[in-house]
Amino acid sequence: MNLFRSCLFLFLVSFTQMMGQNASEYYKNYTDTLNKRIPNELVPVILKTLEHYPELDTIPIDFVIDDGIHNSFMQAKPKPLSLLKKRNKRTYQVQLMSSLMIGDSVIPTHLLPEDALMGWFGHEIGHLVDYESMDNIEIMILGIRYIFSKNYVIRTEKRVDLIAIGHGLGKENIAWKEFVLNQPLLPKAYLDKIRQIYMPPSEVDEILKGRDKN
């Protein structure tokens, strides 16, 4: 993130604090499109990200504000009951926090920088593309292995980063991780997780440069 954008972001943060706004004041209303449910404030950035995934046009996805998810800011998964149905009836949800706590500041999610948010959503939506390549049993096995094996987590997250990059969201993938890693006031456990399990921004950059050469 360049200096100008960092300053703009810090200004937005302090402006939000000055106005006494609280993230819970947002996200009371959802927009239902054909088969997607999206918090009103996040419709532009999510639709812009979904444009990179035309293969999911017909797949039902709910984007749901849920402040109960732990040690993650977003997570994507099939709706549990839909795993009991036929594969082509599967539906998904992407849960996300209403805000990011940076030190004492509470930043409502839709006020985060757009390219970082697109990278964040692009990665989560990449998980859905990954799930779509699996049958229901394979997804359940993935869920179990994900709990017990850190190596499996790293392999899965790398594969999903590659899906996002392959869908034209490489720059946004870098913007997301650089944004997070440039916030030293985020919880250390979260920063460690970003460093340890995802493809580092420098590696994404190498892939993009390699692609430009061809």
Ligand SMILES: [Zn+2]
């Ligand atoms: Zn992931």
